[in-house]
Amino acid sequence: MIKERIQELMTQVQQMQAQSAEQMEALRIKYLSKKGEITELFNQFREVPKEEKKELGMQLNALRQMAESRLQEMREAFEAQRAAEDKPDLTRTPEPIALGTRHPLSLTKEEIVDIFSRLGFTVAEGPEVEDDKHVFGMLNFAPEHPARDMQDTFFVEKEEGVQKPTDILLRTHTSSVQTRVMTSQKPPIRVLCPGRVYRNEAISARAHCFFHQVEGLYIDKNVSFADLRQALMYFAKEMFGPDTKIRLRPSYFPFTEPSAEMDISCNICGGTGCGFCKQTGWVEILGCGMVDPNVLESCGIDSKEYSGYAFGMGVERITNLKYRVKDLRLFSENDVRFLQQFESC
Ligand code: PHE
Numbered sequence: 001m002i003k004e005r006i007q008e009l010m011t012q013v014q015q016m017q018a019q020s021a022e023q024m025e026a027l028r029i030k031y032l033s034k035k036g037e038i039t040e041l042f043n044q045f046r047e048v049p050k051e052e053k054k055e056l057g058m059q060l061n062a063l064r065q066m067a068e069s070r071l072q073e074m075r076e077a078f079e080a081q082r083a084a085e086d087k088p089d090l091t092r093t094p095e096p097i098a099l100g101t102r103h104p105l106s107l108t109k110e111e112i113v114d115i116f117s118r119l120g121f122t123v124a125e126g127p128e129v130e131d132d133k134h135v136f137g138m139l140n141f142a143p144e145h146p147a148r149d150m151q152d153t154f155f156v157e158k159e160e161g162v163q164k165p166t167d168i169l170l171r172t173h174t175s176s177v178q179t180r181v182m183t184s185q186k187p188p189i190r191v192l193c194p195g196r197v198y199r200n201e202a203i204s205a206r207a208h209c210f211f212h213q214v215e216g217l218y219i220d221k222n223v224s225f226a227d228l229r230q231a232l233m234y235f236a237k238e239m240f241g242p243d244t245k246i247r248l249r250p251s252y253f254p255f256t257e258p259s260a261e262m263d264i265s266c267n268i269c270g271g272t273g274c275g276f277c278k279q280t281g282w283v284e285i286l287g288c289g290m291v292d293p294n295v296l297e298s299c300g301i302d303s304k305e306y307s308g309y310a311f312g313m314g315v316e317r318i319t320n321l322k323y324r325v326k327d328l329r330l331f332s333e334n335d336v337r338f339l340q341q342f343e344s345c
Pocket of ligand 1: 172173174175215253256287288289310311312313
């Protein structure tokens with residue numbers, strides 16, 4: 001039985017013809033795939049009586065070899081034909097695709113957002129081209145505050161060549177998103193505002209005319225400074241490791257009262273003092289404070305019923321601390337040699 005079948009298949013294989021690569025593949029499947037006819041014979045071969053095994057085995061192997069070499073011949077013929085016609089070889093293994101890498105600032109931003117999301121914060125976004133009201137006015141900036149000066153803020157000219165007065169500007173902080181959230185949502189509010197901000201600074205290794213922030217805002221009944229401190233301590237330890245210490249120094253922002261700046265123990269020297277922390281053992285990473293009642297009121301929130309805290313940090317600064325990037329300009333030059341270093345992050 002099996003012997004006759006081998007003979008039959010031998011004849012078929014000898015006569016095999018294919019007009020195209022697809023037909024050739026169909027033949028391979030018909031005879032040699034897992035369920036192919038030749039493979040099937042190999043399965044049946046297990047039941048062949050011992051004395052016939054040797055002879056039949058040799059024949060079977062010869063059959064398989066014949067099928068394989070016939071297919072190989074055909075394949076070569078097709079390839080030669082295709083090369084002659086100069087067609088691209090669509091069956092060739094592709095070149096490895098160079099996948100892009102995630103930008104270090106995105107990595108840091110995502111990590112910050114991830115940490116605060118564990119405390120219940122969600123992300124809010126807003127426009128980069130803003131008006132004076134949302135960036136300064138509702139945030140308790142006095143009319144003569146220097147930030148409102150062209151020295152510090154980029155104003156957008158309404159018509160070409162027409163200088164100030166205009167109240168359209170590039171936002172200098174993402175607190176503008178907070179004002180938008182406060183005017184459109186009712187407390188409790190717990191949002192993070194990541195985004196790009198612009199300031200009129202000369203570009204150097206340590207300053208740039210745009211950078212990125214993540215600001216946070218929490219408004220509810222009975223929110224206290226202790227809540228703020230607790231949230232920031234949690235953030236610092238999650239971001240920089242469990243041994244990180246924090247320190248809050250009194251500061252001033254128009255929109256918070258009291259205000260503070262937060263330092264963390266230098267994560268480069270561990271707090272013993274090094275060039276990075278200017279031998280102090282501390283590095284400043286963010287500004288924060290209790291939302292000024294004037295701000296709540298100007299956004300339509302009753303400051304007798306609600307209180308809140310806010311904080312804001314520069315993503316570049318946190319990235320520098322995490323990945324030791326010394327020159328800010330590297331973040332926006334798109335030099336792949338720099339970006340590729342974050343490939344495995
Ligand atoms: N908006 C401040 C800045 O851009 C940061 C900040 C946010 C400070 C919230 C206090 C509270 O510098």
